[in-house]
Amino acid sequence: MRYLPHTQDDIESMLKITGHATVDDLFNCIPDYLKTKQSLDIPESLTEWELNAHMEQLASLNIACKTYKCFIGAGSYDHYIPAIIPYLISRSEFMTAYTPYQPEVSQGTLQGIYEFQTMITELLGMDIATASHYDCGTALAEACLIALRQNKKKSYKIAVSSLVHPSHRQIIQTYIHPAGYEMVEIPYTKEGLTDIAALEKMEGIAGIAIQSPNFFGNIENLKAFKSLSDAKDILFIVSFTEALAYGLLKNPGSLGADLVAGEGQSLGIAKSFGGPGLGLLAGTQKQTRNLPGRLIGKTKDANGADGFVLTLATREQHIRREKASSNICSNNGLNAMTAAMYLSTVGKIGIREIAQQNHDKAEYLKESLMKSGFKSAFSTPFFNEFVMKVPNGYEKKRKALIDKKCIFAGIHLEPYYPELKLHYLFCATETISKSDIDHLAKEVQ
Numbered sequence: 001m002r003y004l005p006h007t008q009d010d011i012e013s014m015l016k017i018t019g020h021a022t023v024d025d026l027f028n029c030i031p032d033y034l035k036t037k038q039s040l041d042i043p044e045s046l047t048e049w050e051l052n053a054h055m056e057q058l059a060s061l062n063i064a065c066k067t068y069k070c071f072i073g074a075g076s077y078d079h080y081i082p083a084i085i086p087y088l089i090s091r092s093e094f095m096t097a098y099t100p101y102q103p104e105v106s107q108g109t110l111q112g113i114y115e116f117q118t119m120i121t122e123l124l125g126m127d128i129a130t131a132s133h134y135d136c137g138t139a140l141a142e143a144c145l146i147a148l149r150q151n152k153k154k155s156y157k158i159a160v161s162s163l164v165h166p167s168h169r170q171i172i173q174t175y176i177h178p179a180g181y182e183m184v185e186i187p188y189t190k191e192g193l194t195d196i197a198a199l200e201k202m203e204g205i206a207g208i209a210i211q212s213p214n215f216f217g218n219i220e221n222l223k224a225f226k227s228l229s230d231a232k233d234i235l236f237i238v239s240f241t242e243a244l245a246y247g248l249l250k251n252p253g254s255l256g257a258d259l260v261a262g263e264g265q266s267l268g269i270a271k272s273f274g275g276p277g278l279g280l281l282a283g284t285q286k287q288t289r290n291l292p293g294r295l296i297g298k299t300k301d302a303n304g305a306d307g308f309v310l311t312l313a314t315r316e317q318h319i320r321r322e323k324a325s326s327n328i329c330s331n332n333g334l335n336a337m338t339a340a341m342y343l344s345t346v347g348k349i350g351i352r353e354i355a356q357q358n359h360d361k362a363e364y365l366k367e368s369l370m371k372s373g374f375k376s377a378f379s380t381p382f383f384n385e386f387v388m389k390v391p392n393g394y395e396k397k398r399k400a401l402i403d404k405k406c407i408f409a410g411i412h413l414e415p416y417y418p419e420l421k422l423h424y425l426f427c428a429t430e431t432i433s434k435s436d437i438d439h440l441a442k443e444v445q
Contacts, residue, residue: 062273068406069436071365073385073427074215075136075165075241076274077266079354080431082345085268089338109333110308114296116340123246123343123351124260125253126282131336132293133279136263137171140164140209140239142281143261144172146290147207147235148181155206157182161194163214164239166416172209192218192378192387200228207235209261212252213245215416216425217362217385218378226256235259243267243280245383247355259283268342269335278335288312354430358384361428361437368441369426377423385427387413392422394444401443409440 006014011023020026027035046054070078089095093108113131120129133139144158158176160169162185172183184202187195194210208229212220222238229236238252240262246252252260264278265271283291289312297311346354362384369388370376377387388410401407410424417423428437 068402068408069432069440070408071426071428071432071440072408072411073217073242073429074411074425075167075263076271076277077242077244077384077427078271078429078431079244079266079268081268081270082342084345085338085341088341089334094334094337107308110296110310112337112340113294113333114298114308115344116336117296119340119343120264120280121282123243123251124262124280124282125251126257126260127253127285128288128291128295129280129282130291130293130295132332133261133281134332135265135275135277135279136165136239136241136261137168137279138175139279139281140168140237140261141172141175142292143237143239143259144176144183144207144209145179145181146259146283146287147237148176148179150290151206151234155204156180157184157205158207158209159184159186159199159202159205160209161186161188161211161214161220163188163192163194163216163218163220164209164211165215165241168211168239188214188216191380192216193380194220194225196221196224196228199225205232205234207237207258209237209239211239211241212249213240213242213383213385215241216378216387217382217427218380219249219382222250222252222255222257229258230256237261242383242385244351244355244358247351247353248359249383253282253284259287264335264339267339268345269338276332276335278332278339355383357430358428361430361432361434362386362426364434365426365428365432365437365440368437369444372441372445374444377420384429385425387420387423387425390422390424394422394424397444398424401440405443407440407443409444 015021015023018026094112116131117129121127133142144160148156148158158172158181160172160183169183169185176183184205186199186202186208189195192214194214199208208225210220210222210225212222214220226236235258236256237259238255238257238261240246240252240260243262243264243266260280260282262280264280267278269276269278281291281293288295294310295312297309299307299309301307343351362382366376366386366388373391375389377389395412398409401409410426413420413423413425
């Protein structure tokens with residue numbers, strides 16, 4: 001998009017029409033105490049070549065996981081991406097597609113979203129899935145709002161596990177607080193699992209949100225939480241950050257989830273220094289009209305040929321208007337298309353095999369670290385990440401591994417859980433080889 005500045009004649013012409021003497025007069029409605037009193041610290045303009053050189057210099061300060069061995073997960077994971085994916089997704093008809101404002105002429109876009117939704121429902125075991133969500137955090141916040149709206153006569157509180165990703169809990173707070181709702185956190189046990197006994201004692205809640213595998217990588221007993229939510233007559237929300245875990249684990253739908261909100265970055269989307277992600281949100285048939293975003297359906301046209309339609313779109317620019325459940329504007333279509341391509345490329349057997357590799361390599365990494373003097377924090381079954389208690393002075397060794405050996409060896413959990421000093425979260429995916437693990441184990445001894 002080109003930036004074309006207005007000439008002085010353009011400005012004077014517009015001011016004459018609006019009835020203002022100066023551009024500053026346009027902003028008289030803004031109180032003076034909110035206006036900056038100093039000029040903006042913006043550098044002088046650069047030539048095209050100077051700007052390119054400057055951007056290359058800034059880019060060189062970043063560390064790419066292609067040149068480093070990354071033993072970090074925590075919501076964003078390294079996975080192999082089949083070469084066919086970046087080739088196909090870069091085609092102009094996919095790259096330039098946007099929100100289907102005129103769905104009847106957006107058959108390609110609609111079909112892409114339809115196929116994506118179909119595969120996500122199969123992966124998660126749910127009746128219906130929508131497109132439009134930016135990442136797991138925003139999808140989970142939307143799910144919490146659904147539970148709160150449905151039970152607002154009963155409660156204005158949502159119970160969220162303290163083992164839901166810390167950033168996602170912050171997003172939930174940001175979403176629900178302005179609406180007058182409250183989030184209460186469910187503590188975790190010494191086994192690294194959400195404390196169901198503490199949840200049983202909570203009264204006056206509209207729903208519960210549990211992440212599995214949780215932030216520690218441990219697998220929660222979702223069936224037990226479903227039974228409790230039924231007993232309390234509230235919605236049961238399941239969250240996840242590693243979609244490939246369901247290549248091995250029973251999916252949330254089979255365990256009774258009412259809503260599932262998760263991250264789809266593992267489905268063919270590169271980490272890209274932190275984004276973008278892909279928010280997944282699915283529900284039971286009962287939740288169809290409560291889900292935000294878009295729902296694409298398949299039908300027949302007047303000639304009997306297959307066609308795709310924008311069946312539901314509960315946003316402010318469509319039929320719901322001021323009663324819309326969400327104001328999401330972009331359908332995140334490119335990432336949704338990427339995920340659909342990935343799922344169709346690797347297939348059900350491929351997803352199972354990748355998940356098995358993730359599990360097995362993480363188990364081997366854990367055993368190797370224990371042999372090097374680390375202690376396992378929990379004995380609970382996990383997927384591809386786990387928590388270890390490290391020896392004193394490990395942070396200094398970890399920094400040396402980054403600077404000298406190009407290895408990222410876990411992340412410190414104390415900033416997120418102050419009680420977990422000297423505890424680190426490690427991860428291994430199919431991109432980590434046995435020799436990589438052996439090398440790390442030797443270096444940390």
